[in-house]
Amino acid sequence: MAIAEDAGARAAPREQTVRRPNRLLRNLWPKFALLPMIATAVVVFLGGTLWTVVYSFTSSGLLPRRNWVGLDQYDRLWSTTKWIVSIQNLALYGVFSLVFTLVIGFTLAALLDRKVRGEDVFRTIFLYPFALSFIVTGLVWQWILNPDFGIQGVVREWGWESFTFNPLNDPDIVMFGLLIAGLWQGTGLIMCIMLAGLRGIDDDIWKATRVDGIPTWKTYVQVIIPMMRPVFVTAVVLIASGIIKLYDLVVAQTSGGPGISSEVPAKYVMVSMFGAQNLGQGFAASTMMLLSVVIILIPWAYLEFGGRRRV
Amino acid sequence: MSDIGMLNTVKAAEDPVRRVLDGPRGARPKRTFSRTNIFLYGTLIVVALYYLLPLYVMLVTSVKGMPEIRAGNVFAPPLEITFQPWVKAWAEACTGVNCEGLSRGFWNSVRILIPSVLLSISIALVSGYTLSKWKFKGSEVFFTILIVGAFIPYQVMLYPIVIILRDVGNFLGVQLFGSLTGLVLVHSVFGMPILTLLFRNYFASIPEELFKAARVDGAGFWGILFRIMLPMSLPILVVAIILQVTGIWNDFLFGVVYTRADSYPMTVQLNNIVNSVQGIKEYNVNMAATLLTGLVPLFVYFVSGKLFVRGIAAGAVKG
Structure with missing residues (x-):
């Protein structure tokens, strides 16, 4: 709590202690004005989440019902092939997406930070896909990766007849087809965050390393990147929360196919809840998604607050 | 600020002979085609082209006729420009039984x-x-x-x-x-x-x-x-x-x-x-x-x- 604000608020009433009104009624407008936010936080975010977790222990089907079945929904969930495939897909996509987004984002930012001419133009180009929706992204890349007219078709046209690159119809590499589109859409954002981080580094650091004759790349690896730890933490949290949400892109680009080979957990939830009328499964699956976010968030919160305390 | 950047791209101290051959040295020595610069701008331009590619593909595909699309590939520039697809997408495209377009x-x-x-x-x-x-x-x-x-x-x-x-x-x-x-x-x-x-x-x-x-x-x-x-x-x-x-x-x-x-x-x-x-x-x-x-x-x-x-x-x- 801000001390300055408290002092300010209390200074006035102290002079006129005689008619101090009811504490709750004093400054009623602020409390009233915050009602929509309080309702959202408590009813929707907190209440909604608890509701879903509680109902994941029921056998709700078409409608939510309160007959408790313990962990049955979770048992079913983890014995459903589609869910297992979804988790594996997300893990595969997640690892590659995290690594490549960080590497590409940082590299582009570092290149742009070299006092490049036309930096604005490059930055605008790298970031524009982020303004587009996942639906648009997915549909464009579906077209570019089209086996007959897209990349595969072009390379075959050039004379390499046996060339095969058909990720959207190949169960083994379909997630990489999604990854190409996802990286195209999302790397610009991380580049911007990295660039902001690089700009925050004192020029004296660069001068010092140059005086010592340390090569540029080594400066990046051994000095700059460790200094940008908070930026990387932010980037990882952003990328990770984006990965868990992965849904629209899959719907647009592959619809989960071929077969079930590009299913993801968010889609499993949606299909269970609104397609298959199997609410309990949907609740259990979304609770698992929540759990995975908690697992990511707790170390982050620890890093953030632990780090701040040390400073 | 800019001095540091120049120092880095030119790396003058590294090669005294070349430095002399460069002629008079002003406050901002420029060597547009140094190896670092070619690498730097080359990479940026290639990556920029890659990022622009989908926008280009959307644009050229949307102004081609279907026969031309079937004959060519997604990257080929349009031979004949038609705005019919745009009209159709806006006003006639179908979702299920409903054909009112987007x-x-x-x-x-x-x-x-x-x-x-x-x-x-x-x-x-x-x-x-x-x-x-x-x-x-x-x-x-x-x-x-x-x-x-x-x-x-x-x-x-x-x-x-x-x-x-x-x-x-x-x-x-x-x-x-x-x-x-x-x-x-x-x-x-x-x-x-x-x-x-x-x-x-x-x-x-x-x-x-x-x-x-x-x-x-x-x-x-x-x-x-x-x-x-x-x-x-x-x-x-x-x-x-x-x-x-x-x-x-x-x-x-x-x-x-x-x-x-x-x-x-x-x-x-x-x-x-x-x-x-x-x-x-x-x-x-x-x-x-x-x-x-x-x-x-x-x-x-x-x-x-x-x-x-x-x-x-x-x-x-x-x-």
């Missing part, structure tokens, strides 16, 4: 967008103002819940919101679930964490003295907001508008869950048109429709320039 989705999106942007920003503005200047016991607790809530996957809250919308709608005697009104409320709810954070931090940076002076002069809660804070918050308002316009326009998930077929927003209708299984695939119409859907956020992006970056940077602070 125009319906476009107007639905507009009808969702305007009230959502207004409502979500108004609520967040007032909340952020309260949280920064009129804190009361417990206000920070609710704010913390809100911010933590921003990290919860939407899927967890989808169904409870269906119930809330249905029950509140029944109570008030209006249809909320399945209507545009309901979707507007949902957008306002999910836009709240980031926008409130944005406004709260912005108002917190406004000097306390200004606030106190207004208090002394007798201004109340709303007076200070409308006469002092609001006129000062134009830059942050623009950032918030950019954030919300692109975010709400691009939404797919809420559109699909909380509206019905006749009130689907543009993204949902686009997906239904392109991924429909019936009929022959008309790639040129599909790409015209895709580009049409992307035009609004692209326009916002290219017009707003640096403010867009500020918006996402603000969003990135806490997710």
